[in-house]
Amino acid sequence: MKNVTVTILATAVLLFTAVPYGNCAEPPWRTEFDETCAGTSEAMALSQSELQALIGRCERLQKIIEQLDESARKVFLKRLLMCKNLYQYVLDAKSKPPEPLAQ
Amino acid sequence: MRLFSGTTYLVTALLLAVLAVSPAGKSEAIDRAELANVMQTIPPNGAFWKYGTLEMRRKTKKAGVTSVIFPHWSHRARYTCRVCHQDLGFSMRSGDTGITRSQNVSGKYCGVCHNGVTAFSVKDGRVRHCDKCHTKDTKALEQLFESFSSDLPFASFGNGIDWSAAIKAGKIAPLNSLNTGLPILPLPDKLKVPMKLGTSAARSDVIFSHEDHYFELDCSACHPDIFNIKKKGTKAFNMENNIYGNYCGACHMRVAFPMNDCKRCHPQMGGSYTP
Amino acid sequence: MKKIFLTLLLLVVCVSLGWASGMMKKKLPPYDYGSVTINNYSQQAGMPPVQFDHWLHRQYATCRLCHVDIGFGMTANSTKIRSTDNMKGYFCGTCHNGKESPVYQIKIFDSCAKEYKRDEYKRCTRCHILERSSAREDAFERFAQKMPRERLGNGINWEKAEEMGLVKPADQLEGVSIMKPKLKIQQDFSLKSKVEGMPDIIFSHKKHTVWNGCELCHPDIFVGIKKGTTKFSMVDIFEGKYCGVCHDKVAFPQSDCARCHNKSPQEK
Numbered sequence: 001m002k003n004v005t006v007t008i009l010a011t012a013v014l015l016f017t018a019v020p021y022g023n024c025a026e027p028p029w030r031t032e033f034d035e036t037c038a039g040t041s042e043a044m045a046l047s048q049s050e051l052q053a054l055i056g057r058c059e060r061l062q063k064i065i066e067q068l069d070e071s072a073r074k075v076f077l078k079r080l081l082m083c084k085n086l087y088q089y090v091l092d093a094k095s096k097p098p099e100p101l102a103q
Numbered sequence: 104m105r106l107f108s109g110t111t112y113l114v115t116a117l118l119l120a121v122l123a124v125s126p127a128g129k130s131e132a133i134d135r136a137e138l139a140n141v142m143q144t145i146p147p148n149g150a151f152w153k154y155g156t157l158e159m160r161r162k163t164k165k166a167g168v169t170s171v172i173f174p175h176w177s178h179r180a181r182y183t184c185r186v187c188h189q190d191l192g193f194s195m196r197s198g199d200t201g202i203t204r205s206q207n208v209s210g211k212y213c214g215v216c217h218n219g220v221t222a223f224s225v226k227d228g229r230v231r232h233c234d235k236c237h238t239k240d241t242k243a244l245e246q247l248f249e250s251f252s253s254d255l256p257f258a259s260f261g262n263g264i265d266w267s268a269a270i271k272a273g274k275i276a277p278l279n280s281l282n283t284g285l286p287i288l289p290l291p292d293k294l295k296v297p298m299k300l301g302t303s304a305a306r307s308d309v310i311f312s313h314e315d316h317y318f319e320l321d322c323s324a325c326h327p328d329i330f331n332i333k334k335k336g337t338k339a340f341n342m343e344n345n346i347y348g349n350y351c352g353a354c355h356m357r358v359a360f361p362m363n364d365c366k367r368c369h370p371q372m373g374g375s376y377t378p
Numbered sequence: 379m380k381k382i383f384l385t386l387l388l389l390v391v392c393v394s395l396g397w398a399s400g401m402m403k404k405k406l407p408p409y410d411y412g413s414v415t416i417n418n419y420s421q422q423a424g425m426p427p428v429q430f431d432h433w434l435h436r437q438y439a440t441c442r443l444c445h446v447d448i449g450f451g452m453t454a455n456s457t458k459i460r461s462t463d464n465m466k467g468y469f470c471g472t473c474h475n476g477k478e479s480p481v482y483q484i485k486i487f488d489s490c491a492k493e494y495k496r497d498e499y500k501r502c503t504r505c506h507i508l509e510r511s512s513a514r515e516d517a518f519e520r521f522a523q524k525m526p527r528e529r530l531g532n533g534i535n536w537e538k539a540e541e542m543g544l545v546k547p548a549d550q551l552e553g554v555s556i557m558k559p560k561l562k563i564q565q566d567f568s569l570k571s572k573v574e575g576m577p578d579i580i581f582s583h584k585k586h587t588v589w590n591g592c593e594l595c596h597p598d599i600f601v602g603i604k605k606g607t608t609k610f611s612m613v614d615i616f617e618g619k620y621c622g623v624c625h626d627k628v629a630f631p632q633s634d635c636a637r638c639h640n641k642s643p644q645e646k
Contacts, residue, residue, distance in 0.1 A: 034556045040593050071463040078449045082593040089596045093603040132401045189633075190529050194405035201407050209523065285529060286636040291575030323633035327616040328403045340400065349400035 029064045033076065036061060037083035043090040051091040058084035132348030145361050151263035152176070152248035155358040161198050169237040174244065175358050176262050177251065180275045184319045190285055191215055195324070195353070215281070260364035267315065277319075290317045307369045329353055408533040409433065409518035412628040414454045419461075420506060429507040432628045433518060433532050437545040438473075438482060441628075442591035447555040448472050452594070452623055461490035470505070472554055481548050531630045537585070577639040590624075599623050 036057045039046060046054070058080055065076045133141070145154055155175035163170045178187070187193045191212065194200045200212065207214040207225040213236075217225045223232055238244060255275070256268040269275050280287065294313040302308055316325075326332050329350060330340075345352040346362060355362050365372050406413075412432030420427050435444070444450050448469060451457040457469065464471035473479065476488030487501055494502065525544060528535035539545045550557060569579040586595070599620060602608030608620070615622040616632060626632045 038556045040591070043592060071460070071466045071468050074458070074463065075449045075468050078451075079446070082446060082598075085597050086593040089601075089603065096603060192408070192529060192533065195402050196404065199405045199407075205519070209519075286640060288577065288636045288639060289575065291573055293574055321633075322635050327613075327632075329400055331613070332616070333613050344400060353400075353402055 029061065029068075032057070032061055033065075033080065037079070040083050040086050043086055046090070048091060048094055051087050051094070055084060055087050055091070058087065132353065134347075138347060141356060142363075145356075145363070146260055146263060147363075150245075151252065151261075152245050154262045154361070155179075156244075157197055159197070159202075162201070162203060163237065166204075169234070169239050171236050172238040172241060172244065173236070174248075176248065176264070179266070179277060179358075180251070180269075181277055183277045183279045184324070185287075185321050186278065186281060188324065189321050190281060190283065258360065258364065261360040266360070270318070279318075288322065290314060302369075306371050308371065309368050310370065311368075407515075408522065408531070409515050411532045411631070412436075416455060416457075416459065418455050418458055423461075425502065426506040426508045428505050429510075430505075431514075433521070433534070436536060436547060437521075438547060440547045440549045441589050441624075442594065443547070443549055443551065443555065445594050446591045447551065452598070461492075464489040465491065472551065474505075481551060528630065530634045536629075577636075578641040579638045580641050581638075 036054060039050075039054055043051070062077070062080055062084075065073060065080055067073075068076065142148065152174070157173045157175070158170050159173060160170035188195055192200070193212065202212045206212050207217070210218060214225045216222045219226070219228070223235060225236075227233060252262070252264055256265040256272065257263060258265040258268075266275075270277070290313065294317075297310050297312040297314075300309040300311050340350050344350060346356070348356055351368075352362065360367055362368075409431075414430045414432070415427050416430055417427035445452060449457070450469065459469045463469050464474070467475055470489045473482075473486050474489040475486065478485050487504060489505065490502070491498065522532070522534055525534040526538040526542065527533060528538075536545070540547070549555075569581055600608055610620045614620055615625070618626065621638070622632065625638075630637055
């Protein structure tokens, strides 16, 4: 458990330094959140593996967000789920083969 | 004790919530006393000119001015129901619209037409005409009704006018829009055939024509608030509820021909209502 | 005691169901359309309930900004806003923080507080509204006067107002939104009305995405992953599902049939 958190934090910190427009005052999980959910606007353009990776990141992020104080947890859990569910929706839409409509 | 007060609180809250949700706070649109009042005032017990003529006094009373008398009959000869109730936003429940003087003056509600161009203005002119609407004495209105109705086909109920016959005979030609370019839906073909509404006895079956109603109204006047669009989805649709101002009674008791004119809807019924 | 309460509850529920049919619904005046009363905690804590007006806020923010980025739920009272959330700068406090807003260039009054003086209580009652004042109606009238008219709902054609540049709702807030590139656009499509002669519906995915963002609709409101897989009918919409989540509460109401059913059957 601890290991996972550490890895996530490490990746988050890495990402944080790599992002040019990152706000310095923001905690790493927030930057990771912004990164992960920035894809919602172009979800249809993402490949299935990209979507899967993003969903994975959402799931890891969820664990961190669940540790936050009540207000932040309420807001960001909702935002995270909206974004994760959309990725899942688009992934489903893409992975189901386009069958001819019945009737 | 604590439990008790908690429960009482909850029950009160619930009751209040329900009251807030239900539009009239009772199971009928109008209650017995009000119905009795309606029955006593509509023809043949009251004057033809008074049918569909409203007294509006919610705002005027507070402001200390004479209440407004609004006759449907003089307006429906010129415009269909949908112009006022769909396009201009007048509610079909009296008192709901909350018309104010400033709205009228700025060209809303009555002021849309009463602007000095289409009809006499809501603003005061050189000749004082406030009392045309803030009417104390209805003599002039009665006289107007006499001359207005003299040439129109007769019916013994409601306004004493058979409005649909008047339209069919070309005596009146109400406009269906104010040419504001707002879309009007076409009536789907399958609704052009009159519907037979079964009742408990074949003799009292009702023929309902979508098309006749569509001439005056839009779908949304009835759907989904008054009639659901599920087939047979309208519950408790019976004569008693109608009379208390629900379903057909929402219009056919106050403005459109009233329900004592039985034969208009139940064509096979012999006699008509005798008071 | 409990039994009495339950019976009463049952009675009340049954009666209220019976009441709902066959009558004209109360028509909301234009200034009340889209108004939400938020009262999960206020009255318990001795404050009047909160009145939130969509008409006032739609000029400042898109649906997406509030309902996706700030995180307000799509049904009244679902968000469970606490005064502490507001004080920490979430929900209403995102904007209502007593500071000069860089986007709107006005000072937006602060939201809740733990302690307050008599003169500050005035501020509380701008949101925790004791009784409707005619000042709000007048403010609405003044605002609506400048806007392109529409017949129902707020009596304002919001789409046109935005096109004409009369309202410029912000879509992103620094520090709140994920500052992302312009949205990719989905294809528009038409929905069949299934009743012969009833005009089909043109649904603009494109416009709705700009207003709402994908995640507000998918998968919460529309689960179907292929066009036509979610079976929804007008009855469902009338009951407040699917399109009816927004259309009858905030976006133009369902009584404006022709605004959705606008593709003439001939040009299929």
